[in-house]
Amino acid sequence: MKIAIYGASGMIGSRIAAEAVSRGHEVIGVTRSGVELPAGVRAVRGNANDVASAKELAADADVLVSAIGPSRTGGDHQDFLDAIDNLATAVRGTETRLLVVGGAGSLVVNGNRVVDGPDFPAAYKAEALTLSQALDNLRATDESVNWTLLSPAFVIAPGERTGTFRLSLDEPVGDHISAEDYAVALLNEIDTPAHPRRRFTLGY
Numbered sequence: 744m745k746i747a748i749y750g751a752s753g754m755i756g757s758r759i760a761a762e763a764v765s766r767g768h769e770v771i772g773v774t775r776s777g778v779e780l781p782a783g784v785r786a787v788r789g790n791a792n793d794v795a796s797a798k799e800l801a802a803d804a805d806v807l808v809s810a811i812g813p814s815r816t817g818g819d820h821q822d823f824l825d826a827i828d829n830l831a832t833a834v835r836g837t838e839t840r841l842l843v844v845g846g847a848g849s850l851v852v853n854g855n856r857v858v859d860g861p862d863f864p865a866a867y868k869a870e871a872l873t874l875s876q877a878l879d880n881l882r883a884t885d886e887s888v889n890w891t892l893l894s895p896a897f898v899i900a901p902g903e904r905t906g907t908f909r910l911s912l913d914e915p916v917g918d919h920i921s922a923e924d925y926a927v928a929l930l931n932e933i934d935t936p937a938h939p940r941r942r943f944t945l946g947y
Contacts, residue, residue: 746933747771747804749791749811752778755844756810758926760784766930791826797833806933807834809843813873820873827877836887842929845892846874850944851913878942891938893929896920896946908945917946
């Protein structure tokens with residue numbers, strides 16, 4: 744399978760790329776800088792907001808992965824939302840799937856989004872609201888956009904690849920996850936699709 748990963752040099756994107764390579768996939772790493780990437784990943788300079796190049800990649804790849812976030816452009820959250828919309832447009836009406844790295848703030852506890860709770864950390868609220876809006880925008884797309892969004896647990900950081908974790912749809916199932924196991928779950932979804940046009944989550 745050919746997988747194009749936007750944000751392949753980041754903390755999560757690099758783990759997704761490594762996991763994809765380890766499974767024998769052809770991996771294209773798309774970064775704004777065109778920085779050299781690890782062995783097995785073909786580095787491409789690109790921008791998720793570039794309509795023409797996104798459509799070219801969608802036509803050539805089986806899967807587009809968005810491992811970018813609002814902070815990648817210095818906090819320009821509309822730029823991030825536009826990028827996700829652009830990638831959704833690029834895959835619309837094609838066989839190419841779109842996998843999106845989401846946030847934990849949109850997870851639901853007792854019927855309420857976590858980001859809307861009184862105890863949600865103020866420092867992370869703006870980004871969490873933007874990531875929640877991206878999920879809402881994907882949910883509003885028509886059926887010809889085959890997307891899946893994976894929300895991490897509340898804390899995601901470099902760690903161990905265990906391959907053992909729990910999955911859920913909209914409710915959290917643990918307070919942390921390693922970036923390595925997040926990549927395992929995302930590649931499991933790529934290899935064996937189980938959540939078309941859905942969000943799901945994971946945790947320990």
